[in-house]
Amino acid sequence: xxxxxxxxxxxxxxxxxxxxxxxxxxxxxxxxxxxxxxxxxxxxxxxxxxxxxxxxxxxxxxxxxxxxxxxxxxxxxxxxxxxxxxxxxxxxxxxxxxxxxxxxxxxxxxxxxxxxxxxxxxxxxxxxxxxxxxxxxxxxxxxxxxxxxxxxxxxxxxxxxxxxxxxxxxxxxxxxxxxxxxxxx
Numbered sequence: 001x002x003x004x005x006x007x008x009x010x011x012x013x014x015x016x017x018x019x020x021x022x023x024x025x026x027x028x029x030x031x032x033x034x035x036x037x038x039x040x041x042x043x044x045x046x047x048x049x050x051x052x053x054x055x056x057x058x059x060x061x062x063x064x065x066x067x068x069x070x071x072x073x074x075x076x077x078x079x080x081x082x083x084x085x086x087x088x089x090x091x092x093x094x095x096x097x098x099x100x101x102x103x104x105x106x107x108x109x110x111x112x113x114x115x116x117x118x119x120x121x122x123x124x125x126x127x128x129x130x131x132x133x134x135x136x137x138x139x140x141x142x143x144x145x146x147x148x149x150x151x152x153x154x155x156x157x158x159x160x161x162x163x164x165x166x167x168x169x170x171x172x173x174x175x176x177x178x179x180x181x182x183x184x185x
Contacts, residue, residue, distance in 0.1 A: 009043040011076070017042065020077060024084040025058070028091055037061040042076060047175075050074045056083045060091075067091060072174075137167075142180050145170045 006013060006021060021040055028035070043055040052072040056079040060067040069086035073079035139162035140148070149157035149170055156171040161182065169181040 005039045007039075007041045009041065010046075011042055011044040013042060017076065021080055024080055025087070027084065028060075028087055035060050035062055042080075044076070052174075054079045056080050058083050058087060060087065062091075062094060065094070067094065139165070142168060142170055142178075146178050 006018060008017075011017075021042075025038065025040070037060070039057075039059045041055075041057040043057070045053055045055060047053055051074050053074055054076040055070065055072050056076070057070045058068065067087060067090045069083040069090070071079045071082040071086065073082060137158070137160040139160045141162055142159075145157050145159035145168065148159070149155075149172070156169055158167065158169050160166075161168045164182065166183055171179045171181070173179050
């Protein structure tokens with residue numbers, strides 16, 4: 001695999017780090033030569049929990065989707081190892097899904113085949129909607145939505161934006177702050 005973009009935030013990306021990332025992610029080629037784009041971001045943060053100091057974010061673009069991993073660790077190399085393992089599991093699932101669709105004659109669902117031999121030891125994951133909710137949405141600010149989310153004890157909250165009139169989502173980030181997702185208008 002060729003890394004198309006490797007960036008460092010608050011860390012110098014040394015040749016040793018670059019080589020280590022490339023070697024770890026090259027392992028993924030056996031699961032898919034269909035990775036169209038790869039982005040890796042290495043971040044060193046000033047946080048109280050030393051185990052979350054180093055963060056590795058990897059995004060792989062594949063036909064009809066994105067495979068993403070974010071891992072934290074006290075050691076940058078260990079975080080890279082963990083992220084690589086997560087990506088490998090996700091690529092196996094992606095490949096299994098493709099092979100299953102190909103067996104069922106639904107090749108049009110995924111644009112191009114994965115170029116690895118079949119993997120028999122992977123069980124297919126099929127997401128299932130197990131609960132459905134509907135509720136009235138009243139216009140509110142993102143700050144009000146965050147307060148509602150906290151009051152309910154949820155990790156995210158869907159709301160109708162008083163400012164834009166569109167739907168928005170506030171969510172609690174791993175760093176304890178909040179995030180806001182709004183569609184472009």
